[in-house]
Amino acid sequence: MDVQTMSESVYVGMCIKIGTPQQVASRRDIVDMVELLGNQRGVGRSMDSGSQREGFRFHDSDIDTMFWPTNHRVIWDLSQSEYYNLHRQALILCDSSESPAGFTLLWLPLESAAQIVLSSCVRMNGGLYISSSKYRENVCASLTPDSRIHGPCSTSTEGSENYLTLDHDEANCFVSDVWPPSASSWIDRCHSWPPLHVVNDIVRNGCHFVAIGHKLGNHEDNEWRISFSQAEYKLVYSMNHTQFLTYGLMKLFLKEIINKELRDEETQLCSYHMKTAVFWAIQQNTLPQWCPQNLLAGFWVCFRLLIKWVYEGICPNFFIPENNMFLSKIHGQAQTSLFRRLYGLYEKGIALLLHSPSIRSSIIDVLCNPRLTVCTDEHTLISEAEFDVELFREIHGSDAHRTSDLQLCMKILHTVEQLIGSPLSQYQVVSLQKHTATILQCTAFTLHKCTNTGVNKQMYIADKMPCHMLKLVAKFGCVSDMLYIAMYYYKTLRYREALSVIEMTKVKLAQPYLMYLDRVDRERYTEAVGGQSWSTKIRQAVAMNIKLVNKICYINELLPEQQSCTLSSSHTLLIPPYVLLHMLEFLSSRHVDTVRAQTALDELQVLVHHDQGPLIPFYHRDISWEILGICQQMAGNLQAALYSYQQSLRQYPDHKIQTATTKRINDLHIPT
Structure with missing residues (x-):
C-alpha cells in the first residue's frame, strides 16, 4: 500500500470537502473585510471567531462572534494605567492570585464603569469585582427573547444565507491591549512556528476575557477565562494548506468517529482539543515537511499526541501550558474508558479512517487501484x-x-x-x-x-x-x-x-x-x-436577493411586512429579484399602461405558482406568495389575493411576516 498516494488522495478529498487553498483564502479575506467595515460604531467592537472565521464551512458549524466595549480596558498592573485616558476609559485590573492558570478575577479599582458592568459586580476582599455569571445573565437578558446562556456565550438560533438553521454564539467580553504575563513562555517557544511577524502581531493585539470561570476554581461564578481566540485564528491563517487540512481531518475524526452517536453531554473531547493538538504538533517540528504526501502522517502525529494526553490526563493549553484543559472533565474512570477507546482505534492503523463517511472513499479509491496517480493541483479540483x-x-x-x-x-x-x-x-x-x-x-x-x-x-x-x-x-x-x-x-x-x-x-x-x-x-x-x-x-x-432594511421605507406597499419582521427582531426582508422585478413592473405600469400591468401580474402569478426553486428558493416562498397577494389585491382580484395570502402562511415562516399576512386577510372584507 502506497501511503503517500493515499495521503494525496485524502488531500484531494479534503480539498473538495473543506476547500482548496484559493477557496479558504477567499473566505478569510471576505470575513476580514466585513469585520473591518463593521467596526465603525464607537461604543464597541466585534470579531468573528471559531471555525467559520478560520475558513471552514461545515454545514453544522456554529457562528461565533465576540463583542467587547471600547471604553473599558483590562490591565495586568496598575502601572499600565498611565497609557489610558481615565475620563474616557474605565480600567479593569486582573487579579489572578486565587485563580487556576488561564483564569482571573476582574477588579474595578476606581469603581467607575458602564451600568451593565456595575450591575454585574460583587463585593470580595474589600473590592468590587465583575462577576462572570452575573455579566452573562445581564447581557443575555438584553438580547433577543430566544437567547439562552451557553457556556460563556448568549446563543440564539437563526437562518443563514445557505438556508440552514445555525446556532449563533455571542460572547460579550473585555479586551486587554497587553499580552498576558502568564503566556510569556509562549513567545519564547516560537522558534520555528509561527513566523516572527505573526508572533509580533499576536502579542501586539493582546487578549480577551470571556465570562466563564474554572469549574474547580474557588470563584467559579466570578472568574473570567483568558481567551486567545484572536491569536488562534491568526495561527490558523499562518498554517500551510496541508496543516489546515490536518486540522480539518482532526475535526472530522472527532465528529464522525470519536463522538459518533454520543449525546453532547456524553462527549469528553471537543474541537478545541483537536486544534490544540495540531498547534503543538506543528510547533514541535514532529513532521519534517507538511505537504500533501504527508497528510496522513501529520494526522497520525496529532492522534498519537492526543492519546498521550488522555493517558496522562493532561492537555496543556497552547498559550498557557500550566492550564490543563482535561482537569475538570477527563479523569478517573472517564479517562480510562476514553483511553481504551482511542487506543482501540490506534491499533487499527490508518484503516480507522474508513469509519469516516467524509474520508472513506478517498482511501478506498487507492486500495482498489494501487497504481492510481493523484493530481493535487487545486485548479483541477474545482x-x-x-x-x-x-x-x-x-x-x-x-x-x-x-x-x-x-x-x-x-x-x-x-x-x-x-x-x-x-x-x-x-x-x-x-x-x-x-x-x-x-x-x-x-x-x-x-x-x-x-x-x-x-x-x-x-x-x-x-x-x-x-x-x-x-x-x-x-x-x-x-x-x-x-x-x-x-x-x-x-x-x-x-x-x-x-x-x-x-x-x-x-x-x-x-x-x-x-x-x-x-x-x-x-x-x-x-x-x-x-x-x-x-x-x-x-x-x-x-x-x-434584494435585502430591505426594515427601518428604511423603500416602497409603501411592503411596509406592513417590514414592520412584521421588526416585531420578530428580524432586521432585513429578503426578496428574490425576479419576484421584485414583476412587482415593480406591475406597480409602475398601473399608472401609465394598464395592459402592461396585467401582463406583469400574470407573469408574477406564473412564477410564484410554478417555480420549484430555481428562481424562488424554498426559504423565500412566504414573501413571494405575499407579494403576489398584494398585487392581486391592488388589481381587485380579492379571491386570488386571499388564496395567495393563505399560501404564504403555509410556507416556512423565514421572514416572520405572519402578522402582516393575517392583517391583510382580515382587511380583504370578502363578502360571504
Whole structure:
C-alpha cells in the first residue's frame, strides 16, 4: 500500500470537502473585510471567531462572534494605567492570585464603569469585582427573547444565507491591549512556528476575557477565562494548506468517529482539543515537511499526541501550558474508558479512517487501484464557475452592513474611501465593491427620508444625491442591484423612469449565463465571463436577493411586512429579484399602461405558482406568495389575493411576516 498516494488522495478529498487553498483564502479575506467595515460604531467592537472565521464551512458549524466595549480596558498592573485616558476609559485590573492558570478575577479599582458592568459586580476582599455569571445573565437578558446562556456565550438560533438553521454564539467580553504575563513562555517557544511577524502581531493585539470561570476554581461564578481566540485564528491563517487540512481531518475524526452517536453531554473531547493538538504538533517540528504526501502522517502525529494526553490526563493549553484543559472533565474512570477507546482505534492503523463517511472513499479509491496517480493541483479540483458560485454566495451572505443610521453610513463610506488606496487582495476588492453598493443604497433611501421636506426646490436639490448614489449602485453592484433605483423612481412617482430601468434589468436577468445563488449554466457562464475579473463578473453576470432594511421605507406597499419582521427582531426582508422585478413592473405600469400591468401580474402569478426553486428558493416562498397577494389585491382580484395570502402562511415562516399576512386577510372584507 502506497501511503503517500493515499495521503494525496485524502488531500484531494479534503480539498473538495473543506476547500482548496484559493477557496479558504477567499473566505478569510471576505470575513476580514466585513469585520473591518463593521467596526465603525464607537461604543464597541466585534470579531468573528471559531471555525467559520478560520475558513471552514461545515454545514453544522456554529457562528461565533465576540463583542467587547471600547471604553473599558483590562490591565495586568496598575502601572499600565498611565497609557489610558481615565475620563474616557474605565480600567479593569486582573487579579489572578486565587485563580487556576488561564483564569482571573476582574477588579474595578476606581469603581467607575458602564451600568451593565456595575450591575454585574460583587463585593470580595474589600473590592468590587465583575462577576462572570452575573455579566452573562445581564447581557443575555438584553438580547433577543430566544437567547439562552451557553457556556460563556448568549446563543440564539437563526437562518443563514445557505438556508440552514445555525446556532449563533455571542460572547460579550473585555479586551486587554497587553499580552498576558502568564503566556510569556509562549513567545519564547516560537522558534520555528509561527513566523516572527505573526508572533509580533499576536502579542501586539493582546487578549480577551470571556465570562466563564474554572469549574474547580474557588470563584467559579466570578472568574473570567483568558481567551486567545484572536491569536488562534491568526495561527490558523499562518498554517500551510496541508496543516489546515490536518486540522480539518482532526475535526472530522472527532465528529464522525470519536463522538459518533454520543449525546453532547456524553462527549469528553471537543474541537478545541483537536486544534490544540495540531498547534503543538506543528510547533514541535514532529513532521519534517507538511505537504500533501504527508497528510496522513501529520494526522497520525496529532492522534498519537492526543492519546498521550488522555493517558496522562493532561492537555496543556497552547498559550498557557500550566492550564490543563482535561482537569475538570477527563479523569478517573472517564479517562480510562476514553483511553481504551482511542487506543482501540490506534491499533487499527490508518484503516480507522474508513469509519469516516467524509474520508472513506478517498482511501478506498487507492486500495482498489494501487497504481492510481493523484493530481493535487487545486485548479483541477474545482472549475471556475464552481469557485465563483461559492465566492459570490459568501459575499452575499456577509453583506450585512445595512443601516438607517446616516452617521454610521458616512463612517463606513469614509472607511471605504481609505481602503480604495490600500493594498487589497482580489477577493477583498470584489467584496468591498459589493459592500460599497449596499451602503450607498442605504444612504440614498435614508437621505430621501431625511430631506423629504415637501418644498419643491429643496426636494429637487436633495433628490440629486440619492439618484447619483443609486446610479453608482447600478453601475458597480450586481445585476439585481439595479432594482434599487427602480424602487426609488417608483417611490418618487417617476413611473416611466422606473419602467425603463425595469426593462433593462429584465433583459440582464434573462441572460442564459446569469448566476443566481447556486443556479448557473456553468458552460455558458464560463463562455460569457470566464477569465475576467470578479469585479466584472459581479456587475455583468451575478444576481442576488434584494435585502430591505426594515427601518428604511423603500416602497409603501411592503411596509406592513417590514414592520412584521421588526416585531420578530428580524432586521432585513429578503426578496428574490425576479419576484421584485414583476412587482415593480406591475406597480409602475398601473399608472401609465394598464395592459402592461396585467401582463406583469400574470407573469408574477406564473412564477410564484410554478417555480420549484430555481428562481424562488424554498426559504423565500412566504414573501413571494405575499407579494403576489398584494398585487392581486391592488388589481381587485380579492379571491386570488386571499388564496395567495393563505399560501404564504403555509410556507416556512423565514421572514416572520405572519402578522402582516393575517392583517391583510382580515382587511380583504370578502363578502360571504
